[in-house]
Amino acid sequence: MKRIPGTNKRTQILLGFLLVWMGCSSPRDIIIISGQTMGTTYSIKIIHVGLFEAQKKIEQGIDSILTEVNRKMSTWDSNSEISRFNQNQTDSPIPVSPEFFQVVNMAQAISRKTNGAFDVTVFDLMSLWGFGPNPKSGMPTHEEIEKVLSFTGYEKIMIDKKSLIKQHPSTKLDLNAIAKGYGVDKVFQFLLSKGFTDLFVEIGGEVQCSGRNQRNKYWSIGIENPSGGNKPDRMFAAIVYSDGGAVATSGNYRNFVNINGEIHGHTINPNTGYPIQTNVLSVTVLSNSCMVADAWATALMVMDYETGLKKVTENPDIKAVWILDKKDGSRRVARSVGAKIDDSIYEIIR
Template identity: 40%
Template sequence: MKFLFPVLIGLVLISACQSNENKLITIEGEAQGTTWHISYISKDGINFKQAIDSILKDIDLSLSTYVPVSIISRINNNEPDIRVDPYFIDVFNKSMEVSQRTGGLFDVTVGPLINAWGFGFSKKANIDSTRIDSILQYVDYKMLKLDGNILIKEKKDVKLDFNAIAQGYSVDVLALYLEKRGIKNYLVELGGELIAKGKKNTENWKAGIDHPIQNTSSERKLEAIIELDNRALCTSGNYRKFYEENGKRYAHILDPRTGFPARQNILSASVLADDAMTADAYATAFMVMGLERSKQFLEENKDLNLEVFFIYDENNTWKTFTSESLKNKLKQVN
């Protein structure tokens, strides 16, 4: 068995001209098992890296299952009298909202499945239908309820995993911090999830979307460049995080209904939304839905103000689908 876990980025920032009147500040670091990059226009040149690092550590202490003393880890371990914090409440409420909208195709109780398949912090278990059925009895977002700052689990073996939404949320938190410090023109990126506000000089910020090359190399190729206009952009894909066993490839995005990796025709789902937390969650949900159901969902949920760029497989040929409103802001490279 061979595990292949390259970092899923999916996006690369595209440069624009720098203003002579204001300073372009660029800071970067590591957090949540990946990297982050922030660019912003500042008149006084203040560097916010120390504050950003501190915020990201606080978020991990709330939402990371990889931190044993985090709030989510302590809840998963059924420790008594755990009070959740505002970070947890924000992510939980959005998760429940997306779960309800998608009929459970997005579900933060998939934690035990993720670990069983070897995509979490546990080694892969021996998987068969009996094993999956034994886990599925604890996979259902409806078994969770937030009462004030106390999370109630219907079954003690229900375990949460916010990995499909936490990075997007972290981007939103960092963006809000910059805005509170008077920064109006910025781009925040963490692990490929990003949000942009204002402009870089006189141009909108831009980002590139990777071509979903399904191999084990570090080769990257751009599929498209998107012009961001005060929007968040998040990408989910099965092509850079998977493992192979007995000649079969198993991807990390799981279908909460079956307990098995989602086997749909979308290879990469890029979603634009007003905030990165929303974009992040729906990017994962669309990977589970597949192309036709995703298109139907977008038509029936126009109030969400989502725009998408899908790369999908049709009869072993890669094709793309772009929201009509996004076409004048997107340029395909190939």
């Protein structure tokens, strides 16, 4: 899927693919700004009272933020900051922008907490399995995987004040598993700074919201029902109702490749170099930061459910919801302590 630098926006009075349940109260005014960014779509809902005269400036501000995130973090743009970093093979400190540093610094912190299950040095590993801007064709050999693993791993990137140091000249970064969440946070904070309090910001399914929706109800966020299974006609597996916070979901059913007749999901275990093989179909993470939720959702997809639950329990800044596959084709939903969902179409086991 080709990443699209910049944005192509349109304003509409329609809701996106996420559910907003309607009550019986009179609807408030809503402005919806949507478009494309980071190879996916975005939808921003702003509830307001009275005349909304600054819409053009708000749209321009959002456009500027998303364009800048792409300019710094898109591996599909050969002139982006991350592409220039990947092309740099020096072992000296590489100065980076404050925004780039912030994202990589957070990524490294989560890598340490997850024992490398989350790792942004996987650019060449993803390419080897047919993903990214330079996908290889065919099934990678064990030797090819071992070679790439020799220069990947979060330990290969060191933080030095406001610079980054490569421990191997061939190490390359891929921020796709955290950049969308970062973009959501940036847009959300921009809108808060403009005085809006009832907000819903979504990029590629990653969400940050506050306040109430058009009907003065909690925002409702659908957890997508993974394809397949015994309830293929149901779009959502469950609903998260929220008046504030971030929600991000990761699942192998969204992005995969066919290699010699074998289907492989895009979640690669950074430690082994191979696609994951667990009964976890998707993980939804709740946090105060969408950047944090985005990264943790990817990390938890790499782990089996029991390991992931232990990690979530050890980190009080996140909660999680798992959709698990059973051998008979049925599914179950599991939750960490404090994770609240409604209208689950599957059995909840905890």
